Structure formats: C-alpha cells, structure tokens
Amino acid sequence: MSAPKQPPFLVATLPLLTLIGMAFMSTMYWKIGMLVPIIAGIAVAGIIGRALGHSWRELEQSLAEGVSKALPAVFILIVIGMIVGTWISGGVIPTLVYYGLSIIDPSLFLPLACLITGFISLVLGSSFTSIATIGLAFMAIGEGMGMPLPIVAGAVISGAFFGDKLSPLSDTTNVAPAMVGEGLFPHIRHMLWDTIPALAISAALYWIIGLNIVSGSASASSGRDAILSGLDAQFTIHPLLLIVVVLALVLIAMRIPAIPALLLIAVMGGATALLVQGKSIAEVLQATTSGYVSETGQEAIDNLLSNGGITSMFETIALVVVATALGGILERTGIFSALIDPLVRRIKRAGSLIAATIFATFLVGFSSGAQFLAIILPARGFLASYKRMNLSPLNLSRAVEAAGTVGINLVPWGVPAVFAAGVFGLAPMEFIPWILFAFIVPLLNVIYGYTGFSIKRLDPAKAAGGRAAAADADDAGADADDEHADGSGAENTGAENTRPEGKSPDDAVR
Secondary structure (H helix, E strand, O other): OOOOOOOOHHHHHHHHHHHHHHHHHHHHHHOOOOHHHHHHHHHHHHHHHHHHOOOHHHHHHHHHHHHHOOHHHHHHHHHHHHHHHHHHHOOHHHHHHHHHHHHOOHHHHHHHHHHHHHHHHHHHOOHHHHHHHHHHHHHHHHHHHOOOHHHHHHHHHHHHHHHHHHOOOOHHHHHHHHHHOOOHHHHHHHHHHHHHHHHHHHHHHHHHHHHHHHHOOOOHHHHHHHHHHHHHHHOOOOHHHHHHHHHHHHHHHOOOOHHHHHHHHHHHHHHHHHHOOOOOHHHHHHHHHHOOOOOOOOHHHHHHHOOOOHHHHHHHHHHHHHHHHHHHHHHHOOHHHHHHHHHHHOOOOHHHHHHHHHHHHHHHHHHHOOHHHHHHHHHHHHHHHHHHOOEOHHHHHHHHHHHHHHHHHHOOOOHHHHHHHHHHOOOHHHHHHHOHHHHHHHHHHHHHHHHOOOOOEOOHHHHHHHHHHHHHHHHHHHHHHHHHHOOOOOOOOOHHHOOOOOOOOOOOOO
C-alpha cells in the first residue's frame, strides 16, 4: 500500500475556507454558533485526507489524538463552572462588586479593571479563572457605573491575557519556549519587551475612553445606589469574605496542581455559602451544578450574577473538543504543513520572518480556534528558519505567544472568545474590537521585527549549529517535494508529538 500523498496548497486551503465561510454566515446571519462550521471543516479535511490515501481508521485516530489534548482543559472548565456558582452563592463575587462600586472612581474604572485583572491572572496563571471570577465582578461593577459592557469586557480580557502571557504558572508560557528549546525565564524576560508596553498603552487608552464615558454620563449614581441596595438585601456583605480571594491566590502560588487547587477554591466558595450566607446543602449543590440564580431586582446585575455551574460550561467544552479534533486531522493530513511551508521557504529578512510567524499563528488560530495548536504548530514549523537566519528561538517563542496566546482572542469562534462570551452574556463580536491588548501585542512584534528593536541574535556557536540544522531541514523539505512530484509522500507524524515529553498542560485552556 503506497504512503499517503501531501496535499497541494490550493487543496489545503479548502477546510480553512469552509470554516471561515460558514463562521461568517453563522456570525452574521444564521446565529448557530461555531460547532457546525468547525464540524464542516473537519468533514472537508476528512474527505481530502481520504483522497490523499489516508484510511478512515487513521483519520478517526487523528481526531481522537486531537481531542485527547483537550481532556485536561475539559476538567478545568468543569471546575471553573463550579467556582463561579459557589463564589456567587457564597457572596464572594457580590462582595467584590459591592466594594468595587463603593470605592472605585468611575474615571479610573476601565484601566483598573485591566490592571487588577492582569495582576490576578499573573498570580493564578489562568486567564479563564480570572475572567470567571474577578472579571465577572468587574462586569457587574461596570454595569452599576453605567459603563458599556463590551468595553468593560475588552479591558478585563486584556488584563487576563497579560497575566496569562507572562505567568510562569501558565501552560502556554511553559509550552512555547519548550517547543523551541529555550528556557522558561529567558522566554519570559524576552516577552517583557512587547507585553509591558502593550499593557501600558492599553491601560492609557482605556483611561481616555473611560474619561469620555464618564463625562457623558449623568445617571450612573442612582443606578449604583440601587444595585448596592439590591446586593445588600440578597447577600451578607463583609470584608472577611475577601479572604477567600486571598486564599485562592495563595493556593496557586504554592504551585498546587491546577485541578486540585481549583477544586479547593470551589469548596471554599461552597463553605462561605453554607456558613456565611445561610444556604442549604441542596442550594449550594444546585449552584454548583446549574449555577446561581440572582434576585437583586436589578435586571442587568441579575443577568450577570445568574451564572456559573457545571452545565454553563457545556457549550465551551463542546467547542474545545471539536476544535482540537479539527487541529488533529489537519496536522495528520499535512494540511497545516502545505499551507505554511511555501511561506517559510520564500523568506529572506528577519522582519518578514517574524511577520510570517504572526500570520501563520493567526492562520492556525482561525483554523482551529485553539491556543495550544496555534502555538505548537508554528513554533515547530519555523524553528529551522530562525536558526538559519541567525535569530534566537526566543524571538520565535515570543511571536507565537503574541498571536497564539493573546491574538487568538480576536477569533470570534476561538475557545477564549466563546468562553468569555458565555461568562459575560455578550456576543464575541461585541467585545472583540475592545480587546486592545490583543491588537497591540502582535503589532509590536511585527514592528520590532522590521526595526530590529529587541531582536535577539544567536551567539556564534549556536548560529553554526542552527545553520546546519536548517540545511538538514531544507534537504528534507526538498526530498518531500520530490516525493510529492512523484505522487507519494511520507505520512505525517501523529498529533501525539505536539507536546514535548514531560509537559502536561494542567491548565490547557486559559
């Protein structure tokens, strides 16, 4: 039996075009979500894979291998749903909302929402947990201040992914340097050049936006007082409830594995619901399973605080599963390689190489909607080119994080955007234009690439080894081209190799 063929470039674009076309129709007209468009992309990829000579068993295996990477993420999403339900029921999030409305100056609210969420995410190493806890509180505070919720969501998400990008506890921060053979802390130090300026610019812009909103709003005070009264009537509000937040940060700082730590955080929320709010065990378990139902009498706040529970995560979990399945079949059939390889071979300048890395990472992100794949595949595909051009792989790991960890928030059907939409009750296209951090970080990397600012070069010894490795890779690529011309090609390696040995993504979805 002959080996499967490699797909031509135009054929390789078909699953992506199918996905993007159906996603556009779903977003603008059909309003059916992203599950059907992604499944359509899987179907097209499967037809192409079968035509290239892959067996149905191989294709099914590639789907299963892709989904296997999502299992840690699935368990984490389930526990995050539990945390949101118990933290609202226990009065933790309402307490954050109450004191936030009482203390924060509205003109400083948006930059503070960005910066405080960023700090929490930096400590937790998880943007998803930050968005679902402190982020949800900021959304309720913003509602009380009369702030447009899509802008508040953009500020919160910007901060959450600042922390996600720099935290040594984040899975993407660990995986990116591992994929290019560099250390964690050199990678983090190199990312400071794009991450800190991007956060500062974002916070400054949010401050300007907030000033304009506050100057044009005159009715926020009465609404704020009504919300405070509603919260006070429904919950026991006390500063000691903030100890739960502090203990959650301590648990994560102790480097307890993600799932046990998150379960303990959920248990703490349940304990406060029982002991402080006077809830019954049945009520706590109902909030844990199907979420809390708020009855403050303020419709906007009730819509935000009627949230959480395991069942609230099911749509996001389904999206994670089908997105990673799509990534698995696209890699096994060689479709990703067919899209990226022609681009890599034509690059001659450092700026073009970094711009191409950003583009390829966005391509994977728009194809799969999954952070993990958007980092791993470009990192592996571009490594030899960086070494050939005497560029440190740290530039590569920084670029794939810029677009794969942060920029993927701009993908309406991406897992991060769909998760935030579910928590905040907004459509992704409402808040995506306001995630300023996600626009600025990739742009800074492209600017740095063309200007040479903060671009790290290889030392002479590494440069010689890198050029030799790149020459071997080019020879291998030429051999693959010859095989393709002859009508045959080597079968892709399975998705099981997309993570370096010893790297287990405890927090695989941010």
